[in-house]
Amino acid sequence: MLSLFEFFSRSKKLRAAGVLGMNARNYNVISKNNRRNLYPLVDDKVKTKTLANSIDINTPKMIGVIEHQYEVGDFMKIVANHAEFVVKPAHGSQGKGVLVIKNYADNVFTTASGKKLGFKEVYQHISNILSGLYSLGGQYDVALIEELVHFSDAFQNFSYQGIPDVRVIVYKGYPAMAMMRLATKESEGRANLHQGAVGVGLDMRTGRAINAVSHNMPIGIHPDTNADLMTLQVPFWREHLLIGAQAYEMTGLGYLGADIVLDKNRGPMMLELNARPGLAIQIANGKGLRNSLKKIDKRYPRGLSAQERVDYVLNNG
């Protein structure tokens, strides 16, 4: 059993490292920077997408939305001209309920993992989404059908199935910390660190890997593809940061996490935003978030545009 003394001495060490704890994040950061009424903007992916598109932020194109049970029958009409697409719950989190269809032909849907589904099964999946199976708190949800992202060749060897994405923490409009999340066999194509995905901390100026972890422990190579993680370099780094910075003006949230994917043809795209981004990014980066937030609070200038803020980070971060 941990003694009280040890608790305090370890807490002190974490504080020295500038680690942001869950309680401090909720109390000092989220409750002070994120107004509750702004949450629906990011919790509903359809709203986020519409809002992003209105200020010319790139997102995967929306194919259609199914809001009610009786509309499920229209699904075939909606996807008629699409051979590949993604079905996801608008209020989902952590990749729950996301169905990736790699190929659709002759009424057979082939998923990312190669499983073949019939219409009935896809229909059932959409019904589950609508009844709120995957949504936060279990309330009724809508199903969003959007274009499949073709992730850039730059990450070809870094991810085992799934789509690698970049998570940028944006504090008061300034990108504060970033990591890349790479799916593994264990995470079953999902990009969540607690499910076994690899987290790679990224340098804020260059987008180069500085540290990598799997299950909280530092690693050097991808466990499934054996790619050297330290050679990872995110192309279009400025554009990635810019999407994050623009999300601040777009939502008004002082503390947010932007998930960005890099499409082969269309460049960096905003996948979703999060008003309560997790703290695992600190482990991936091997450093605490508190110091970065403090620096932004104390030294970074106010009143700059998104472009200017990104430039400031690229030059001073």
Added chain:
Amino acid sequence: MKQFFTIRHILCLFLLAAVIFAGVATYYKIEYWGFSFKPHERTDVWTVDAHISFEPTGEPIEVSLSTPRIGDEYKILSEDAVAAGYEVEKDDKNHRMIMKSKALKEKQDVYYRIMLYDNEDTIGKVRDHKKPKVQEITYVDEQEKVMVKELWKLADKVEGSSSAEKIIKLLNQEVPEPEVDSFLPVHKNQKIMAEKIIYLLAAKKIPARIVRGVKLGEKRRAVPADLMLEVYEGSKWMIYNINTGTVGLPKDFVVFQRGGVSLLDVAGGTHSQVRFSVIKSVVSSFKMAGRRAKYENSHLFDYTIYNLPMHEQNTLKWLMIFPLGILLVVLMRNVIGISTMGTFTPMLVAMSLVKTGFFPGLICFGLIILLGLLIRTWLTKLNLLLVPRISAVVIFVILIMQILTIIGYQFDFKIAASAVFFPIIITAWIIERACITWEEEGAKNATKQIITTSIVAVVTYMVISSDYIRHIMFAFNEWNFVILIIVMLLGTYTGYRLTELKRFAPLMKDK
């Protein structure tokens, strides 16, 4: 300088105020209402009836009875007089109950009733410590003077720690000395004995007085007042048993009268006598608290939960333990950092365990969850929509509970019979969540979640199953204010959670 009055400062002030309030209220309840920290506290309550009877002489009647004092050996729960047609009056200064009436003809019976309970703090201590006057002894003749001297000579040979003890023992010897025999009258009673002892003590200039009262005991009916002797030694009155010389007030003796004043005065009546009856009853401390408050004219008690009907009290007793359970949940989540299935689920399961008993409850609950999971896995194949599916699970849980209860009753399985105490909806949600976690994050994560939830429930159970803690939370419910403020203060806790120390261990830096 930072903001002076932060939320935390204000809450700390509130906490201080709440602690002071709870402390004062607790003190008040213990001191004035007799509440105790111990559960199931019961107090012996003695009802003493003084039955006064006399024959009127045809003049206006005034009966005056000496009564026990408040704050003496016993505390008074209630006292009143039963005397139809009499004007009853309490003389608090002299501690007498006075009953007046116009002239009457027939034989009169009036009653004085007092309810007493132990006041263990003051037992054996006599408060009146003023030095009394010694009455000058007047000997009948020279012969008696010699006899007294002889008696004291004999008394000095008797074992005893004081003159009073020696002389009492001398006079009560089984085979009396010839001197004692000739000193005492042939027909002796308690009163004569007491008077003789006082007389002998006066010869040595030791003040002494008679004490009248009632020995408390079961089945004492219509007995005359018991006598004891009080002797002034050193600087205080010591009380002696007239027959044995034992010093100290017995635990079961209630003093009605002491010294020169009479026990009973009846003006306008003859052949007066007083007989005492004693009844013992055992009363719960909550019930007694109400009577005490009434006696002391405190209306505060009427507005407490202890004045409610028993059924409501039991419900509230159950509710009063919730704040403590909630505090535990907050500690587990925000300070330790354990995540469970549903915020208050472990607490509700723990509450059920209190009702069912630990092992039977745990086994039964495990059985319900297991059966529920099997059924839920089968439901998965049917591809039902969310709300109908969870509803089906709820109904299945109810059916499982029914079957277990019937089996438990028929075969006298205590374990199965406890099924009915578990919250149905909560149980159904545990099954549903476990199943979804199983499908999405694997069996390992699902089992892990069930186990952590159970551990938190068991820990909560450990705390709230204690009779002491439940009693204290009910009897001293003002501490719930303190818990409330602590919970609010924890809402401003921004330190690390215990589990985060491990989670972020790779980031730790030595200074």
